[in-house]
Amino acid sequence: MKALSQKRRHPLAAVVLLALALLLTGGLYAVATTTNQAKAETSITAASDNDIAEGQKLFVSNCATCHGTNAEGTQDGPALIGVGAAAVDFQVGTGRMPMQMQGTQAQVKPGQFTDEQTHQLAAYVASLGTGPTIPEQQHLDVANGDAANGAKVFLANCAMCHNAAGAGGALTRGKFAPSLMGVSEKHIYEAMETGPQNMPVFNDANLTPQEKNDVITYLKAQEVNNSPGGFALGSLGPVAEGLLIWTLGLGVVLVFTVWLTSRSA
Known part of the structure; x- marks a missing residue:
């Protein structure tokens, strides 16, 4: 027992423990990287060489001005x-x-490309490096989801920008969180996966596929029942409701004042 205690106090003990911790961390990172790489390779394999080639042509013709010929990025657009x-x-x-x-x-606007061309562009960019893939249909089927749990997750992670009803809201410096009403299931999932614009990324470590x-x-x-309590008032919450009450209340006071004045005259 004494010999074991002496070994624990050896000057190199801390170095050995640090080395073991680094090896363990490196091993876990390698496993995670290998898994992500395998997913990326599977996605790239699913897209044909023709899709990637056509996507490259579309990219050079329509995207390279801002993102660079090889998607390396420029001062006008980030690297892709x-x-x-996704x-x-x-x-x-x-x-x-x-x-x-x-x-x-x-800004959201009508798409410039067909679904096939969008798929080809996505295939080309996916071939350049590992990244989130387009979600599978099983993750988008609302029949597999729990709306009650979804409300909890949404209120905890999304409502501060998009508001509790998903109607959107203003951010700082002219930015805004868009309304989520009418957005397709696929695009909602992809937004959570990739964090577009000012939105944070919610990968599978933050929100599981089931939570998404x-x-x-x-x-x-x-979308089906967005105003069970009556007038939605833009779904902006107590600010809009308080403004309506204040305006109506002030109007009633003014009308009552004018009525009293006319009677006294």
């Missing part, structure tokens, strides 16, 4: 190496890219 297919599918599919004009953030599916289920339930 490693952003993954980011391209979201940005291009919602019409945000190519941008109509420079501004605080890209629950959030989608909650938002789709909001």
Whole structure:
């Protein structure tokens, strides 16, 4: 026992423990990297060489001006190496890219590319580096989701920007969180995966695929029944409600004052 205690106090004991900790951390990182790389390779394999080649042509013709010929980025646009297919599918599919004009953030507009062309662009960018893939249908089916749990997850992680009803809201310096009503299940999932614009990234370590599916289920339930209490007032919460009450109350006071004045005259 005494010999063991002496070994623990050996000057090199701390160095040995540090080395073991570094080896363990490195091993876990290697396993995680290998898993992500395998997912990326599977995604790239699913896209044909023709899709990647056609996507490269579309990229050079429409995206290279801002993002660089090899997607390395320029002063007008970030590098796209490693952003993954999901980011391209979201940005291009919602019409945000190519941008109509420079501004605080890209605006939603009708898409410039067909679904096939969007798939080809996504395939090309995915071939440049590891990144989030386009979600599988099983993660988008609201029949597999729990709206009640989705509401909890949404309120804890998303409502501070998009508000509790998903109606959107203003941010700082002219930025805004868009309304989530009418957004497709795929694009909602991709937004959580990739964190577009001012949005944080919610990868599988932050929100599991099931929790993302629950959030989608909650938002789709909001679309069907988004104002069970009466007038929605823009779904902006107590600010709009308080303004309405104040305006109506002040109007009643003014009308009553005018009535009293007319009677006294």
